[in-house]
Amino acid sequence: MSAMSSVALGISAVLLLMAAISLAGARWVEHEVPPLGHFIEVEGVRLHYVEAGVGPTVILLHGASANLRDMASSLMGPLSQHHRVIAFDRPGYGYSERPDRDWPNPARLADLVITAAERLGAERPVLVGHSWSGSVVMAGLLTQGARLRGGVLLSGVAGHWAGSVGWTYDVGGLPVIGPLFAHTLVFPAGMVLMPGMVQAVTAPNPVPPRYLNHIGARLALRPRTFRHNVTDMSRLNEYMQSLSTRYARIDRPLLVIHGEADELVPFWNHGQRLQAVVRDVQFSLIPDAGHAPHHTHTDAVVSAVETFAASLER
DSSP states (O other), rough: HHHHHHHHHHHHHHHHHHHHHHHHHHHHHHHOOOOEEEEEEEEEEEEEEEEEEOSSEEEEEEEEEEHHHHIIIIIHHHHHTSSSSEEEEOOTSSSOOOOTTTOOHHHHHHHHHHHHHTTOOOOOEEEEEGGHHHHHHHHHHHHHHOSSSSEEESOOSSEEEESSOHHHHHHSSTTTTHHHHHHHHHHHHHHHHHHTTTHHTTTOOOOOOOOOHTTGGGGGHHHHHHHHHHHHHHHHHHHHHHHHHHHGGGGSSEEEEEETOOSSHHHHHTTTTGGGTSSEEEEETTTTTTTTTHHHSSSHHHHHHHHHHHHHTO
């Protein structure tokens, strides 16, 4: 056997071992972080959701690399004191299914969750979207406005941007290498690096106690979930370039809640610009807050959402 053949066999063995670790890790994570709620099928898509409370409906949608626990562990409890609150896993995240052939773009996602809420007896909700799901709020206000009372961007994406969103997405989007990366390296590397990486999400505030456990963050390390996240992130920028040209047509109220220190989705690019194009937009800026104000400044976020929702009932 040549030296080159020996090296190739060695690399193959290592990759197979890492793939086995990733597969076992995904099963372990699902055992440790099981589904929280119920399931409803809408247009062939099985959605996982949790709900609490009674009153006017508020829908909560999580951002990239997340699942419904992110919103349920922070906002659902306090908001459910005066509202019916429904949090969904986006298709391909947590425990919501996603057809491999499908990219559920933000407008389709808005239709899916609003339809699911209507089947659960919840009419004309306020749609709250964190980070990536800010796009769902904006698309929903444009395409499903008659079915919504209003929308809330929570550190939400509303514009497009220039440059990369991160090296993991760049590598994950490569042909051949991307799937290999997802099925071998993402889980073991993520288990080691994730505690440090989440500091960028809560900065400039410290990471709250047991934050990773509360939000079920390790579900994002499953190979298929990682690949869905890469697809969603890589397609969003172009989608937003087209969507944002139509914002002047929005006729439903919009609330923008944003941390002034958010460097991941900066306010100047995703919130401030809306003032010139959206007719009925309000702003709630939270000083010294970063990209996760629902965890670091929960009371301020809840107060802003409740005040906004109450104004829609008048």
